[in-house]
Amino acid sequence: xxxxxxxxxxxxxxxxxxxxxxxxxxxxxxxxxxxxxxxxxxxxxxxxxxxxxxxxxxxxxxxxxxxxxxxxxxxxxxxxxxxxxxxxxxxxxxxxxxxxxxxxxxxxxxxxxxxxx
Numbered sequence: 591x592x593x594x595x596x597x598x599x600x601x602x603x604x605x606x607x608x609x610x611x612x613x614x615x616x617x618x619x620x621x622x623x624x625x626x627x628x629x630x631x632x633x634x635x636x637x638x639x640x641x642x643x644x645x646x647x648x649x650x651x652x653x654x655x656x657x658x659x660x661x662x663x664x665x666x667x668x669x670x671x672x673x674x675x676x677x678x679x680x681x682x683x684x685x686x687x688x689x690x691x692x693x694x695x696x697x698x699x700x701x702x703x704x705x706x707x
Contacts (some may be wrong), residue, residue, distance in 0.1 A: 596651050605647065612640040616689065623685050660703040663695045 618633025645664055648655050655661045667688060674684040695703065 594653050596653075601647070601651070605644065608640045608644045608647070611636055612644065615640060620685060620689070623682055654706065658704050658706050660695075662707060663691075663703075667692060 615633050615635075615637025618630060619637055622628055622630060622633065648660070652658075656665075670684060670688050670691070674681055674688065677684070
């Protein structure tokens with residue numbers, strides 16, 4: 591952990607539930623893309639809201655998070671998500687790029703993810 595890390599009782603379980611909600615949103619959006627139908631608004635909302643809440647919690651818990659590779663990866667993902675939202679033709683490819691990027695980064699060793707810039 592870095593200096594200045596903040597925590598509260600139940601934080602770990604909150605993160606677990608937010609991740610589960612986020613994954614449900616990813617599956618819903620992906621199913622919409624793969625079936626050729628527009629993603630249901632509830633899945634998109636679940637994806638975005640849970641992702642923003644997890645990011646806010648990470649930034650609050652670890653004030654240097656945005657100066658780590660983990661924080662930078664989120665900014666890269668946000669740029670890709672904005673492109674995803676704006677370019678319907680690129681959505682299928684961007685979905686897989688974002689999914690693979692996110693998975694690789696989230697499962698990379700902590701010593702890599704939390705390396706400060």
